[in-house]
Amino acid sequence: MRTSELAEPGSGEAVVKVDAAGVSFGDILLRLGVIPGGPTPPFTPGFDIAGVVEKVGPGVTGLEVGQPVAALLRTGGYSDRLIAPAERLVPRPSGADAVESAAVALNYFIAYQMLHRVAEAKPGHRILVHGASGGVGVAFLQLAQLAGIETYGSASAEKRDLVTKFGGHPIDYRKDDFVKIIRSLPGGTVHAAFDAIGGSHFNRSSSVVGRGGIMVAYGQSAALVDGKPNKAVGARGFLGGVALPKLIPNGKRTTFYNAWALEKSHPSAYREDLAEVLKLLAEGKISPLIAKTAALEEAADVQRQLEQGAVTGKVVLTPGDSK
Ligand SMILES: NC(=O)c1ccc[n+]([C@@H]2O[C@H](COP(=O)([O-])OP(=O)(O)OC[C@H]3O[C@@H](n4cnc5c(N)ncnc54)[C@H](OP(=O)(O)O)[C@@H]3O)[C@@H](O)[C@H]2O)c1
Numbered sequence: 001m002r003t004s005e006l007a008e009p010g011s012g013e014a015v016v017k018v019d020a021a022g023v024s025f026g027d028i029l030l031r032l033g034v035i036p037g038g039p040t041p042p043f044t045p046g047f048d049i050a051g052v053v054e055k056v057g058p059g060v061t062g063l064e065v066g067q068p069v070a071a072l073l074r075t076g077g078y079s080d081r082l083i084a085p086a087e088r089l090v091p092r093p094s095g096a097d098a099v100e101s102a103a104v105a106l107n108y109f110i111a112y113q114m115l116h117r118v119a120e121a122k123p124g125h126r127i128l129v130h131g132a133s134g135g136v137g138v139a140f141l142q143l144a145q146l147a148g149i150e151t152y153g154s155a156s157a158e159k160r161d162l163v164t165k166f167g168g169h170p171i172d173y174r175k176d177d178f179v180k181i182i183r184s185l186p187g188g189t190v191h192a193a194f195d196a197i198g199g200s201h202f203n204r205s206s207s208v209v210g211r212g213g214i215m216v217a218y219g220q221s222a223a224l225v226d227g228k229p230n231k232a233v234g235a236r237g238f239l240g241g242v243a244l245p246k247l248i249p250n251g252k253r254t255t256f257y258n259a260w261a262l263e264k265s266h267p268s269a270y271r272e273d274l275a276e277v278l279k280l281l282a283e284g285k286i287s288p289l290i291a292k293t294a295a296l297e298e299a300a301d302v303q304r305q306l307e308q309g310a311v312t313g314k315v316v317l318t319p320g321d322s323k
Pocket of ligand 1: 110131136137154258
């Protein structure tokens, strides 16, 4: 752990006392330097936070000291206090507690954007979600169920109950061929496939998307082999799985989404969508799976557990519990 003096908030900035900070697989990918354009070490990881505004800088409007907020940041979450642009801080409605808000600020936010903004999935549509038992996967399941969308979710056999619990049809990715299963369904296709496995998996996901549908790639876990980035798998995924299929006039779309993908085309989407997710949380319509909370000092151990696939659900750091 590192301690440093907190500066005064600048124009348009605010100081947040962090009550909860999510740990995610992306933190590990950033640390390993796998994500293009990521920060250079040393940096403080942590995308998703919830806390309370402690101080506001000049020019900040609509944000009071004491306001509970949540945010999705590029880095810096693993802190007890941080300075963030006020425009990133979204008010938490009462009923959205800090730990659960941090647990939805990345996973549910991105699942919401991919489902509703990118894929424009509608009631009655059928979708395919890989890694459906994971943090983002469960978010997809809950949000799709809420919107009347039918979900097929690939997960390991041990976690099939988690998929059915949230209304999905489980597919055992070790034993079953998802392409065969989807093709055997009435209509034989899905409106959208969400894939963070990557490599040649993107093409298999695209193959079950129907005309007018979309394959949304949002990660490449296959490009990380034994903790080391495999550039060939990554390039195969980006070029062969996302870029080249765009040139084929088959009525389907492919795209690579990340949490910042809509910032230019829809500048208001971040605040609107995070506010909507926090509202669903406060109303009890979504409920993130929390594996455990941990002190800031435990962050490295938690990342190791995540890397080994030993965690089901979100781990949230609670800086207030740190020594
Ligand atoms: N683009 C973005 O902005 C963004 C943001 C956040 C996350 N992500 C990416 O999203 C992915 C998921 O993140 P997460 O936090 O949900 O991770 P997670 O909680 O660790 O879940 C990953 C899941 O993937 C499953 N899995 C592994 N291999 C699989 C395969 N071949 N087929 C189907 N499922 C498989 C695992 O299932 P079992 O345990 O059942 O084996 C695990 O539950 C990561 O690649 C992450 O980098 C991207």
